[in-house]
Amino acid sequence: MSKLVVTxxxxxxDGRTSRSIMLDVVIALIPVIIASAILFGPRALLVVAxxxxxxxxxxxxxxxxxxxxxxxxxxxxxxxxxxxxxxLPVSIPLWMAVIGGIIAIVIIKQMFGGVGQxxxxxxxxxxxxxxxxxxxxxxxxxxxxxxxxSSADAISSVSAVTAATPLATMEAGGELPSLINMFLGVRxxxxxxxxxxxxxxxxxxxxxRKVITPVIPLCFIGTTVILTWLMGGDPLYHLLGGxxxxxxxxxxxxxxxxxxxxxxxxxxxxxxxVITSVIRMYASLPEGxxxxxxxxxxxxxxxxxxxxxxxxxxxxxx
Amino acid sequence: xxxxxxxxxxxxxxxxxxxxxxxxxxxSVVMPAPExxxxxxxxxxxxxxxxxxxxxxxxxxxxxxxxxxAFVSAPIHSSISGKVKSIGSxxxxxxxxxxxxxxxxxxxxxxxxxxxPVEIKSKADLLAAARASGIVGIGGAGFPTHVKLAIxxxxxxxxxxINGAECEPYITSDYRESIESPERIIAGMEMVMxxxxxxxxxxxxxxxxxxxxxxxKKCLEQNTSVxxxxxxxxxxxPHGAEKMLIYAATGxxxxxxxxxxxxGCIVMNIxxxxxxxxxxxxxxxxxxxxxxxxxxxIKEPKNVFAPIGTRISDxxxxxxxxxxxxxxxxxxxxxxxxxQYDLEMPITKQNNAIIALTEKETFVTLExxxxxxxxxxxVCPMSLMPVTIERSAKIGDTAALKKLSVSNCMECGCCAFAxxxxxxxxxxxxxAKNILMRKGTSK
Numbered sequence: 001m002s003k004l005v006v007t008x009x010x011x012x013x014d015g016r017t018s019r020s021i022m023l024d025v026v027i028a029l030i031p032v033i034i035a036s037a038i039l040f041g042p043r044a045l046l047v048v049a050x051x052x053x054x055x056x057x058x059x060x061x062x063x064x065x066x067x068x069x070x071x072x073x074x075x076x077x078x079x080x081x082x083x084x085x086x087x088l089p090v091s092i093p094l095w096m097a098v099i100g101g102i103i104a105i106v107i108i109k110q111m112f113g114g115v116g117q118x119x120x121x122x123x124x125x126x127x128x129x130x131x132x133x134x135x136x137x138x139x140x141x142x143x144x145x146x147x148x149x150s151s152a153d154a155i156s157s158v159s160a161v162t163a164a165t166p167l168a169t170m171e172a173g174g175e176l177p178s179l180i181n182m183f184l185g186v187r188x189x190x191x192x193x194x195x196x197x198x199x200x201x202x203x204x205x206x207x208x209r210k211v212i213t214p215v216i217p218l219c220f221i222g223t224t225v226i227l228t229w230l231m232g233g234d235p236l237y238h239l240l241g242g243x244x245x246x247x248x249x250x251x252x253x254x255x256x257x258x259x260x261x262x263x264x265x266x267x268x269x270x271x272x273x274v275i276t277s278v279i280r281m282y283a284s285l286p287e288g289x290x291x292x293x294x295x296x297x298x299x300x301x302x303x304x305x306x307x308x309x310x311x312x313x314x315x316x317x318x
Numbered sequence: 319x320x321x322x323x324x325x326x327x328x329x330x331x332x333x334x335x336x337x338x339x340x341x342x343x344x345x346s347v348v349m350p351a352p353e354x355x356x357x358x359x360x361x362x363x364x365x366x367x368x369x370x371x372x373x374x375x376x377x378x379x380x381x382x383x384x385x386x387x388a389f390v391s392a393p394i395h396s397s398i399s400g401k402v403k404s405i406g407s408x409x410x411x412x413x414x415x416x417x418x419x420x421x422x423x424x425x426x427x428x429x430x431x432x433x434x435p436v437e438i439k440s441k442a443d444l445l446a447a448a449r450a451s452g453i454v455g456i457g458g459a460g461f462p463t464h465v466k467l468a469i470x471x472x473x474x475x476x477x478x479x480i481n482g483a484e485c486e487p488y489i490t491s492d493y494r495e496s497i498e499s500p501e502r503i504i505a506g507m508e509m510v511m512x513x514x515x516x517x518x519x520x521x522x523x524x525x526x527x528x529x530x531x532x533x534x535k536k537c538l539e540q541n542t543s544v545x546x547x548x549x550x551x552x553x554x555x556p557h558g559a560e561k562m563l564i565y566a567a568t569g570x571x572x573x574x575x576x577x578x579x580x581x582g583c584i585v586m587n588i589x590x591x592x593x594x595x596x597x598x599x600x601x602x603x604x605x606x607x608x609x610x611x612x613x614x615x616i617k618e619p620k621n622v623f624a625p626i627g628t629r630i631s632d633x634x635x636x637x638x639x640x641x642x643x644x645x646x647x648x649x650x651x652x653x654x655x656x657x658q659y660d661l662e663m664p665i666t667k668q669n670n671a672i673i674a675l676t677e678k679e680t681f682v683t684l685e686x687x688x689x690x691x692x693x694x695x696x697v698c699p700m701s702l703m704p705v706t707i708e709r710s711a712k713i714g715d716t717a718a719l720k721k722l723s724v725s726n727c728m729e730c731g732c733c734a735f736a737x738x739x740x741x742x743x744x745x746x747x748x749x750a751k752n753i754l755m756r757k758g759t760s761k
Contacts, residue, residue: 004647005680006659008745010731011652011673012335012487013681018689018738074686116687260692260705304706311723312330312561312700313571 022075024209028202029082029250035185035195040090041147044191050094052081054101062110076115080104083123083250086192087243087290088130090147091140091162100126120297121257124290131290141165141188163188166241167286170234182240193243203249212253215262216269220248223273224280231281238280247289248272257297264300264307271296322535322548325566331699332562333732335555335653337526338487341610346494346621348606349636351398351423355627356664357383358408360416362460364390369419375402380603381430383419392452392462392667397605397625400424411649411656411663418664421627433601444513451597452604452667456587460668463590469514475582478516479567480507482523482530482588483551483558486651489671491608494621495589496523496530499596500537503588506595508544510586519546520567521588526553555653556730560585562699574726589670604667611637615644615674624665630672631661644674653731686739694733694743700726704733704743711750716757724750 036044059077063070071077084100104126109118131138143163165188166176177187185195192199206212224244229235238244252258252272259268272292279288360366367384377383377396384394400423408418436447448464455461469475480503484492496503507519523531531548538546549567551557561572563585570581578585586594593604605626612619617638624633630647634640648655649669665672694704703722710718724747733743 004657004659005645005682006657007646007683008742008748009652009654009656009729010735010744011646011648011655011657011675011681012679012735013740014334014736016693016736016738017740018686018691021689021691021738071687074689076689114687116689255689255691260690260695260703308703308706308722309695309701311574311702311726312565313573313576313726314723315573 019074021211022079024206024211025079025250026075026082028205028211029079029086029192031198031201032086032192032195032246032250033082035198036086036090036191039144039185039194040142040191043147044090047088047090047092047094047097047191048082048085051085051088051097051101052078054098055081055084055105058102058105059110062106063114066110068114071115074115077105080109080122080126083192084126086246086250087123087127087190089138089140089189090142090191092130092137096130096134096137100130103129116256118256119300120294121251121254124251124293124297128290128294143188144186144194165189165286166237167280170237170241171286176237179236179240182237187241190243190246193246196240196245199245199249206249206253213262213265215265216253216258217248219266219269220252220272220276221245223270224276227273227277228281231277233281238277242280242287243289244276247276247293251289252293252296257300259300259304259307261304261307261309263309264303267303267307268296268300271299322531322550325549325551326569327565328552329557329562329566329699330701331697331732332554332556333653333697333735335485335487335735337553338612339490339493339526341488341612341619341621342490342493342527342529344490344494344619344621346491346498346608346623348623349628349633351425351427351625352628352632353423354403354629355398355421355423355625356408356418356629356662357394357397357421357627358410358416358418358664358666359384359394360410360414361394361626361666361668362392362454362462364388364462364465366416367391367394369405369417371402371419373402373404376400376424377402377421378428378430380433380601380605383421390462390465392449392454392464393603395452395603395605396421396430397627398423399426399428408664411658429602435601436598438509438513438598441513444509447598448594450603451594453590453593453597454667455590456668456670460666463586463594466584466586467510467514469579469584473579473582475514475516475579475584477518477520477568477583478507478511478514479563479578479583479585480519480521480588480591481558481560481563481585482521482527483563484527485524485553485555485558486653486655486671487555488612488673489610489651491610491621491670492588493527493530494608495592496527497533499592500530500533502592502595502599503534504537504541504544504546505599506591507546508541509595509598510584510591511544514584516584517545519544520549521546522549522551522557522563522567524551524553524557556699556728556732559699559728559730561728574723607665607667607669609633609665609669610671610673612671613644613648613674614676614679615640615642617641626667627664629662629664630658633665633672634661634674640674642676645677645680646675648673648675653735654729683740683742685741688739688741691738693736693738697732697736699730699732700728702727702747704747707750708741708743708746711746711753714753716754719750719754725754727751
């Protein structure tokens with residue numbers, strides 16, 4: 001008789017690991033990445049690769065410097081990298097994309113304690129820092145398929161054909177793309193935000209694989225659509241025009257920065273929707289999804305405390 | 319009346335634990351009494367028993383060898399006939415020490431001469447019989463059955479629930495009881511209901527035990543004098559947890575810190591009620607237990623009747639020994655069972671299974687950082703927040719722990735079973751309870 005392992009119960013596990021969950025998120029993002037490559041050209045893939053590499057390397061370096069176990073294996077840095085890229089215009093200078101990745105991982109994630117400890121979504125914080133620092137580069141929108149016409153090497157050159165996003169067009173007035181084009185993503189915008197079809201496919205995959213529940217996406221999207229409509233906007237263009245779908249499906253549902261309680265998820269998502277609508281309709285910015293998620297991220301601990309479930313039998317017999 | 323009905327309520331959460339009930343079709347076999355048994359004097363919650371025999375005494379099967387005057391306790395009987403070799407201290411698997419009586423088998427298997435059927439005419443008779451039978455609950459704590467049945471007349475207990483859910487993976491000992499002696503279960507229920515003036519009886523069995531349901535149903539069809547229903551519970555862990563069973567069966571919630579009797583229910587294990595009737599009809603107390611011996615490291619999985627105090631090694635040997643090296647040895651099921659470090663540990667009244675897992679079956683906790691996915695909340699049947707409780711426990715925030723109602727945790731293991739970061743959450747829940755208890759007593 002050799003050694004018997006002695007541990008606390010339970011002695012079995014359902015087999016689902018954090019890594020497999022994160023791998024599911026990466027899989028769910030693949031349709032969005034493919035759509036971005038079709039719409040904005042091979043440079044989209046380059047941007048994704050660069051931010052992902054920047055995030056993973058930052059994670060590795062930060063863990064080594066902070067003398068913590070290296071956590072690159074859990075794939076969370078990969079997801080942050082992909083999401084950051086999907087929130088950038090295709091024309092972004094690559095060094096800026098790298099800075100975004102470093103900020104997201106080193107400052108937002110690792111300095112606050114690493115995976116599960118960051119108080120805001122790293123990809124969103126990275127995007128917002130870039131947006132504030134390099135406003136013009138961050139709103140330099142290429143027209144879809146314009147890479148096909150540019151003569152120079154499609155990967156290295158930045159397309160000259162630019163246009164305003166549908167949300168900006170709505171604010172300024174002008175001709176909008178057809179709804180079917182909006183749904184398929186044939187409109188200017190960030191890499192991953194334009195193709196609603198791909199995002200919905202990814203979202204359905206996440207729900208089927210039980211990575212997320214539909215609560216946050218549905219409440220977030222529903223609130224924004226209804227409120228923008230009540231405020232006099234066109235709800236369908238608000239649904240498809242900005243980063244709402246990408247934000248609601250992939251960013252607002254980030255485990256670490258969203259409430260764990262179901263009631264909390266509802267409050268959080270409605271809050272995101274309200275802030276997004278108000279920014280879009282009344283603020284000087286055309287888009288508010290990132291800011292709304294960032295602001296609601298900060299409120300998560302309080303939302304959780306207020307929505308703690310009542311334990312079984314807390315007031316006696318029903 | 320006397321029907322198979324669906325649960326009144328759906329429980330929240332729960333874990334989709336595998337069933338592994340491969341011993342379900344295996345008829346129980348009685349193992350020959352071993353050379354020696356080790357009978358600990360603490361096999362229940364409450365006061366430990368004091369040995370009533372001394373080294374050198376001859377004892378017979380069913381003879382009382384340990385007892386106490388304390389109310390919350392249950393007498394302990396000899397499980398074999400033979401000579402008391404010695405009385406010494408033993409370290410139990412829960413980390414507590416107590417006296418244990420070592421008895422050498424004389425091979426005669428002779429029963430104690432005073433064993434005879436008991437006549438039950440009143441509630442007092444029933445309670446006395448329940449105590450004398452030595453029966454305790456098997457829900458981990460080992461709550462003496464006679465204490466459970468000693469309800470005050472003003473408590474309005476109207477429902478007797480028999481727990482045959484057996485939601486733990488592997489274990490089929492209760493299932494075998496319902497197949498092999500359904501008439502004893504029904505007769506025992508009838509007696510308890512009559513003496514305690516309880517109007518309604520419910521047998522809760524999970525839907526993955528169709529033969530048990532059928533056997534009891536058949537029994538009920540022949541006996542229509544009592545109001546007993548069978549509730550077919552969904553085959554999902556932890557329907558066998560007392561509070562969950564009551565909720566599923568009646569829709570009533572046991573208040574936090576309260577007892578089932580507070581909401582008019584008494585819950586008895588299906589084997590306990592059967593053994594109680596067996597005692598009343600024959601006078602034979604609880605001296606042996608049916609154990610499911612299973613797991614990848616067991617050569618011949620079986621349901622075995624083993625004398626209480628039989629050492630694990632003897633039982634495993636009866637089941638053909640080990641197949642390869644066992645990595646983990648459990649008394650009880652894999653969700654709530656206690657892992658053992660010593661094969662010489664004796665089995666007690668509360669045990670219903672020995673599970674030996676191979677290295678492949680042993681899940682190794684490589685604790686990773688919490689990603690706050692919230693799965694522990696989703697699966698918690700008590701609607702607790704394990705993720706938040708863990709954080710509060712680590713910083714010793716007793717006020718927060720109190721607010722988070724951690725004392726309501728029943729340690730079912732669902733949170734740790736579902737945690738994708740392999741965190742031993744159930745252990746953290748236990749720690750948190752201990753922190754609260756220590757603080758509570760130091761004030």
